[in-house]
Amino acid sequence: MPNNKAPGRIQPYPHAAAGWGAVKQVAVNLVREKVSAGHTRALLSQNQPGGFDCPGCAWPDRAAGASFAFCENGVKAVAAEATSKRVRAEFFAAHSVSALLQQSDYELEQHGRLTAPMEYDSASDHYRPVSWERAFAIMAEHLRALPDPDQATFYTSGRTANEAAFLFQLFVRMYGTNNFPDCSNLCHEPTSRGLPGTVGVGKGTVTLEDFEHADALFIFGQNPATNHPRMLGELRACARRGASIVSINPLRERGLERFTSPTHPSEMLGNGSTTISSLFIQPRLGGDFALIKGVAKRLLELDDAALARGTASLLDHAFIAEHTSGFAAFAEDLRQQPWPGLLEESGVPRAQIDQLTEIYCRSANVISTWGMGLTQHKGAVRTIQMLSNLMMMRGNIGRRGAGLCPVRGHSNVQGDRTMGIEDKPTPAFLDRLQQVFDFAPPRHHGYDTVDSIQAMLDGKVKVFIALGGNFAMATPDTPLTFAALRACDLTVHIATKLNRSHLVHGKAALLLPTLGRTEIDLQNGVPQGVTVEDSMSMVHLSYGQNTPASSELLSETMIVAQLAHATLGSSKVDWLGYAADYGRIRDAIARVFDDFHDFNARVAQPGGFHLKVASRQRVWRTASGKAQFLVHPLDLDTPIHRARAIHGERLMVLMTARSHDQYNTTIYGLDDRYRGVFGLRRVLFIHRDDLAMLGLQRGEFVDLQSVWDDGVERRAQRFLLVEYDIPRGCLGAYFPETNALLPLHSTADGAGTPTAKSIPVLLQRSALQESAE
Numbered sequence: 179m180p181n182n183k184a185p186g187r188i189q190p191y192p193h194a195a196a197g198w199g200a201v202k203q204v205a206v207n208l209v210r211e212k213v214s215a216g217h218t219r220a221l222l223s224q225n226q227p228g229g230f231d232c233p234g235c236a237w238p239d240r241a242a243g244a245s246f247a248f249c250e251n252g253v254k255a256v257a258a259e260a261t262s263k264r265v266r267a268e269f270f271a272a273h274s275v276s277a278l279l280q281q282s283d284y285e286l287e288q289h290g291r292l293t294a295p296m297e298y299d300s301a302s303d304h305y306r307p308v309s310w311e312r313a314f315a316i317m318a319e320h321l322r323a324l325p326d327p328d329q330a331t332f333y334t335s336g337r338t339a340n341e342a343a344f345l346f347q348l349f350v351r352m353y354g355t356n357n358f359p360d361c362s363n364l365c366h367e368p369t370s371r372g373l374p375g376t377v378g379v380g381k382g383t384v385t386l387e388d389f390e391h392a393d394a395l396f397i398f399g400q401n402p403a404t405n406h407p408r409m410l411g412e413l414r415a416c417a418r419r420g421a422s423i424v425s426i427n428p429l430r431e432r433g434l435e436r437f438t439s440p441t442h443p444s445e446m447l448g449n450g451s452t453t454i455s456s457l458f459i460q461p462r463l464g465g466d467f468a469l470i471k472g473v474a475k476r477l478l479e480l481d482d483a484a485l486a487r488g489t490a491s492l493l494d495h496a497f498i499a500e501h502t503s504g505f506a507a508f509a510e511d512l513r514q515q516p517w518p519g520l521l522e523e524s525g526v527p528r529a530q531i532d533q534l535t536e537i538y539c540r541s542a543n544v545i546s547t548w549g550m551g552l553t554q555h556k557g558a559v560r561t562i563q564m565l566s567n568l569m570m571m572r573g574n575i576g577r578r579g580a581g582l583c584p585v586r587g588h589s590n591v592q593g594d595r596t597m598g599i600e601d602k603p604t605p606a607f608l609d610r611l612q613q614v615f616d617f618a619p620p621r622h623h624g625y626d627t628v629d630s631i632q633a634m635l636d637g638k639v640k641v642f643i644a645l646g647g648n649f650a651m652a653t654p655d656t657p658l659t660f661a662a663l664r665a666c667d668l669t670v671h672i673a674t675k676l677n678r679s680h681l682v683h684g685k686a687a688l689l690l691p692t693l694g695r696t697e698i699d700l701q702n703g704v705p706q707g708v709t710v711e712d713s714m715s716m717v718h719l720s721y722g723q724n725t726p727a728s729s730e731l732l733s734e735t736m737i738v739a740q741l742a743h744a745t746l747g748s749s750k751v752d753w754l755g756y757a758a759d760y761g762r763i764r765d766a767i768a769r770v771f772d773d774f775h776d777f778n779a780r781v782a783q784p785g786g787f788h789l790k791v792a793s794r795q796r797v798w799r800t801a802s803g804k805a806q807f808l809v810h811p812l813d814l815d816t817p818i819h820r821a822r823a824i825h826g827e828r829l830m831v832l833m834t835a836r837s838h839d840q841y842n843t844t845i846y847g848l849d850d851r852y853r854g855v856f857g858l859r860r861v862l863f864i865h866r867d868d869l870a871m872l873g874l875q876r877g878e879f880v881d882l883q884s885v886w887d888d889g890v891e892r893r894a895q896r897f898l899l900v901e902y903d904i905p906r907g908c909l910g911a912y913f914p915e916t917n918a919l920l921p922l923h924s925t926a927d928g929a930g931t932p933t934a935k936s937i938p939v940l941l942q943r944s945a946l947q948e949s950a951e
Contacts, residue, residue: 186857194451197438211261231720249407259694263290292691293728318744327354335646336588339708349742356624368558376566378799383581391579394541399551403433432852462525494573504807543579576796593711634662654920718786834913863902863910
């Protein structure tokens, strides 16, 4: 008899986040990856002075003292690097690229570490060994043969450390282009573009110490238990001392409900937990702007009433008068904004908006944090600017215990941008590069990620070089992205492990293995440390502890230096000299960036140093010299609105998200235990009333079709319907399985970030049905 049952199960998870479940999964992953005892012991050096920075998330490190400073998902990231499994030349001899393409992303991850440079052989459809010398010559030949440097594009992953990123941007600009697609284009670009318009700097204004003094935290569009679990320790401490924590997210995520801290024995042994959030607000997808504007409107109404009564103002009028511009126009816009539109667009009842406003009013110091739940929408930039407006109304920027806190994803994505991985560099930065290195950098803007894909499709980009990452699966419109990469003359991937991007290649292709963050980096017998910048602008050193997976691995810094030397020569820049001593790179960084003065000395101090963020000091690097209130109306003419006008209530809005066994596009396992999903990835979270409205039932399989106006049919097939606590009209599913539904040019206004949290789709029952266990 055929087995018609799905391979996994849906089973609600009754426990708090972390706790014994996390401890169990730490052991499971170390065994699954066959991590040796010696490499397991290296975990004690993770996020510790003199040790290595976690290759996962960018949450800051606490001062030394804890016996261990890692989380479940940090262990997964380290285990993936420290695995004893290897991908050697004989593996590629036994597996064609076409055959490997049939494997799942999870299966590709499980093959282990890459060990030697490989070149694609089109005649056999296999990767074959190539020497490092020949690999660099191939890249240099292709780059030098291009008639225009803009015909090459250079991708950067957020795992790349500052030293490699700085050399990479210097090499690429000396080569002649600003084509710098990077992973920030896919996540927090609206933060980087939005905050300069309000507070003058595209970074957060808080440090970890501020969490100790906050009276309230507003957490927008985040799932800390999966994406940055160490944040839960800070939230636990805030909750236990009485701070109000408000979770604002379409999904009620377990980590924002209850948390059992593995570092507190009494909580573990007593099977106890700490309640994190005192209030949950579940806006519809894309409804955060209207919600935040609603809170601002209600706050203004209450302040107007207080002034009329002659009682204390609820706004910080002294801050507004001294430090801001544009408040009068902003306040008038709030007064003119009708309530019905705000309630309809947010999907949040008026009573909850009033409740959130009340918490804001009674809390002297408030921190607002956010993740990609705010950034991956068409209106992401104005949403972040509206949040800045709200925080400025009560002076909650630039003082202890209060501020703006964008929580970045990958460990050094913020540092890479600081180092100049930027397709739209400022004239001041280019002037300094020209002064220090005596060359004329290109001044025109380059291609970001979406631009690069389109340029490859149009034949305008012929060479694609990726410093880490999984470009093919991190980006939108998967079939188009695949076609774009395959149209290139040369694709190059610098990586630690095999992923799908390495199998979607150009006419020529190179796969170059590199050291992981956890591995000892020796140059001329001397261990080299690299630096990273976390989400709160702390810069610190990272030293690998483990023996490299192969003697043929080169560091990212050395690979970049060798490529630059082969392409440009070393008459102007001693590339190989920089790679031989990373301290020399840090000296060069200090000459380019004033905030990195005495870089080597300051970063050698325990914990490193904090980069000055002007807005934290209430210095506003805006045109007016003040923080800027910005007026933004509700946008009622979006692709979602237009699609709903045609399709009515059957039009659903899809958000893509990670599972708990996933980091970015890396699939560590097939469970998402906090959401009650085990052994499955093609699942679709949906409200029970929407199931009834659509005539569907949980446990059925459906196909999804995105609704867009370019005539391209975009489908994702066979997703298991899972009834879930999610707002009506909204759906949730995992990426990269649903990236094919996201149109390439559906991006955030003013930022270019794909709108992965607001994809209009229609559902259709799949022809072949199975039943889940």
